[in-house]
Amino acid sequence: MITNLKQTKYAPPKSLEVSWDGFRGGLNLFLRQTELKGNELAQSDNLMLTGLGLPTKRWGSQDYFLAGATGYGRGLVDAKSITDTREILALTDWGYLTKQNGASYTTITGASWPSGYNMEGTQLNNTIYLVNSQKPFVKYDFTSLVAFDALTTPAGVAATNISGATGLTTWSWRVAATSKTGETLASTAISLASLPQSLSDTMVRITWSMVSGPSGTLTGYNVYRGAQGDETWVAGVDNTTTRYDDTGVTASLLTLPSTANTTDGPKAKYIIRFEDRLILAGITNEPTKVYISGRVPNHERFDAYGGGGYIYVDPDTGDNITGLGVWRGKIIVYKENSVWQVSLGTVNIGNYTILNPSYQLITASQGCSNNRTVVAVNNDLFSVNRRGIFLLGQQPNVGGEQLWSNEISAKVRPFFDSLTQTDLNGACAEFFDYKFIVAFPESKKAIIFDRERGAFMGPWFTTFGINKFRKITDSGGVERLLAIDATDNYVTEFQKALTDDKGTAFNTILKTRKENFGDWSLFKTVNELYTNFRNVYGTVSVNVYLEERDGSTITAKSFAITSQQATSGWGVDQLGLAQWGLTNVDASSASEEIIRKALLYKTARTMQIEVTTDAKADNYELLGIKAFGVPQGRGSSPNAWVV
Numbered sequence: 001m002i003t004n005l006k007q008t009k010y011a012p013p014k015s016l017e018v019s020w021d022g023f024r025g026g027l028n029l030f031l032r033q034t035e036l037k038g039n040e041l042a043q044s045d046n047l048m049l050t051g052l053g054l055p056t057k058r059w060g061s062q063d064y065f066l067a068g069a070t071g072y073g074r075g076l077v078d079a080k081s082i083t084d085t086r087e088i089l090a091l092t093d094w095g096y097l098t099k100q101n102g103a104s105y106t107t108i109t110g111a112s113w114p115s116g117y118n119m120e121g122t123q124l125n126n127t128i129y130l131v132n133s134q135k136p137f138v139k140y141d142f143t144s145l146v147a148f149d150a151l152t153t154p155a156g157v158a159a160t161n162i163s164g165a166t167g168l169t170t171w172s173w174r175v176a177a178t179s180k181t182g183e184t185l186a187s188t189a190i191s192l193a194s195l196p197q198s199l200s201d202t203m204v205r206i207t208w209s210m211v212s213g214p215s216g217t218l219t220g221y222n223v224y225r226g227a228q229g230d231e232t233w234v235a236g237v238d239n240t241t242t243r244y245d246d247t248g249v250t251a252s253l254l255t256l257p258s259t260a261n262t263t264d265g266p267k268a269k270y271i272i273r274f275e276d277r278l279i280l281a282g283i284t285n286e287p288t289k290v291y292i293s294g295r296v297p298n299h300e301r302f303d304a305y306g307g308g309g310y311i312y313v314d315p316d317t318g319d320n321i322t323g324l325g326v327w328r329g330k331i332i333v334y335k336e337n338s339v340w341q342v343s344l345g346t347v348n349i350g351n352y353t354i355l356n357p358s359y360q361l362i363t364a365s366q367g368c369s370n371n372r373t374v375v376a377v378n379n380d381l382f383s384v385n386r387r388g389i390f391l392l393g394q395q396p397n398v399g400g401e402q403l404w405s406n407e408i409s410a411k412v413r414p415f416f417d418s419l420t421q422t423d424l425n426g427a428c429a430e431f432f433d434y435k436f437i438v439a440f441p442e443s444k445k446a447i448i449f450d451r452e453r454g455a456f457m458g459p460w461f462t463t464f465g466i467n468k469f470r471k472i473t474d475s476g477g478v479e480r481l482l483a484i485d486a487t488d489n490y491v492t493e494f495q496k497a498l499t500d501d502k503g504t505a506f507n508t509i510l511k512t513r514k515e516n517f518g519d520w521s522l523f524k525t526v527n528e529l530y531t532n533f534r535n536v537y538g539t540v541s542v543n544v545y546l547e548e549r550d551g552s553t554i555t556a557k558s559f560a561i562t563s564q565q566a567t568s569g570w571g572v573d574q575l576g577l578a579q580w581g582l583t584n585v586d587a588s589s590a591s592e593e594i595i596r597k598a599l600l601y602k603t604a605r606t607m608q609i610e611v612t613t614d615a616k617a618d619n620y621e622l623l624g625i626k627a628f629g630v631p632q633g634r635g636s637s638p639n640a641w642v643v
């Protein structure tokens with residue numbers, strides 16, 4: 001008789017459990033899908049986050065108003081007059097301006113611009129200033145469009161030695177006319193030989209013919225002197241004078257004549273307001289030049305004697321200006337591969353205080369693709385370039401007000417790697433509802449940075465290209481997100497209550513990480529899956545993907561969640577080809593939540609959940625997912641793993 005035998009107690013395999021309660025981490029394309037955190041997503045097409053990080057369908061869109069008789073959208077400006085009149089200004093290839101004021105839409109004439117080029121605008125002193133790279137800027141005073149008129153270059157320039165003193169030096173003079181907005185090309189040089197080396201020993205009288213132009217346009221003349229072909233500014237005279245007596249006075253600044261006639265305004269791509277000045281850049285033939293206006297009321301003057309001027313920012317590197325911004329009293333100049341800050345100092349020349357700007361490279365800076373991606377948010381500047389999204393602001397633990405540029409888009413860098421140069425050239429952005437939204441009109445898609453949750457979502461695949469975003473506040477005080485359509489002549493509104501794009505349905509796709517239940521080496525039997533949805537409209541499809549022993553992926557389960565299921569009671573489920581018990585689908589007791597259980601009982605190494613919608617009305621909020629299983633043990637590994 002055998003005694004004292006110990007009975008071995010059976011120990012069931014330890015249960016495995018995984019839970020996703022919210023997806024606050026958002027989209028992560030940088031890591032492998034098995035490396036993602038539980039709150040991160042492998043795919044989030046046409047989705048955004050709400051609440052504590054709950055995925056839901058993105059905003060839909062609708063036509064807001066007609067922007068022009070024909071052509072594609074080129075610009076969008078929000079305007080507010082001193083009488084509190086609010087207007088939305090839309091610009092298209094039509095070449096004119098359309099204003100929306102409440103329910104009325106009006107075409108504004110008085111000036112036009114070439115089609116095919118984007119328009120930018122800013123407001124200063126109850127006036128909207130608009131730029132197009134092909135034409136000098138125009139202004140809108142809430143009544144009509146006004147174009148600036150150009151002056152002609154002074155003619156009849158002559159030089160006379162009044163004192164009669166002689167020498168061995170030849171001096172040369174040129175004269176340019178000035179307007180509020182700029183300066184003409186300088187005249188042909190007039191030279192005078194046999195003069196003293198120092199003109200203080202003599203007096204040379206420079207004369208010219210009066211320049212004609214519209215009343216009030218001509219503000220004066222600039223006189224330049226030097227060796228022929230190397231003349232620099234020496235004096236300015238008023239608009240009633242056609243003579244200057246040169247006694248050799250020299251300027252402390254070596255200012256050269258203008259290389260273009262800007263008396264009708266610079267031909268700029270970019271315009272911003274800086275304090276009470278206008279700043280312009282993106283000059284076709286001078287891609288590193290920044291124009292700076294005088295202060296109000298001289299804000300339409302860019303000449304030195306109106307308090308304005310210009311500066312070439314890092315001009316000799318081939319790195320051209322692509323955008324403008326403002327940060328704490330500094331003008332920020334974006335270039336293709338760098339960012340600079342411009343400070344506005346002054347120098348005294350005679351009775352004049354002349355603007356003397358300077359520039360400085362921002363440490364570790366990255367450039368931007370174009371001006372429409374530069375968006376100010378509190379004390380930071382967002383921008384977009386080939387690498388991704390960058391945030392310019394004061395770096396923590398760096399003393400003073402030193403600016404620093406940081407990439408915030410590493411998680412979605414593969415998305416930016418997929419973009420074409422055309423995508424980047426046309427990119428535009430806006431900050432709305434605590435979200436930085438970047439759209440690419442060429443490929444009709446957008447990426448979203450949710451600043452509240454520090455997460456990316458998207459891409460959004462729109463049925464139309466977005467050429468310009470604009471956040472506006474309507475006459476009723478409602479904040480709205482508008483976009484000008486790059487594929488038609490309408491201004492479009494994005495709105496939370498809408499679930500389609502201008503009547504066209506768009507689908508949504510959500511994919512979780514590939515879940516290995518904490519151990520990549522073990523195979524598991526995945527038994528049960530629970531999903532918890534809220535605010536379900538229409539039909540939501542759920543697919544469960546499992547990685548099998550041979551490495552292939554199968555669809556282990558597919559089921560639908562509908563808005564009618566909140567009170568639907570029990571359903572049925574299948575295990576393989578046979579019915580499994582009575583049910584796996586039970587209704588939640590809460591009317592706004594729908595909890596569903598799916599029975600799987602399948603072996604897998606990883607599991608991934610996909611949630612999709614297709615129809616216009618489909619929508620949901622995903623509160624959480626939970627799965628249970630048991631490990632199979634080390635001996636369950638495929639033979640192919642053995643070496």
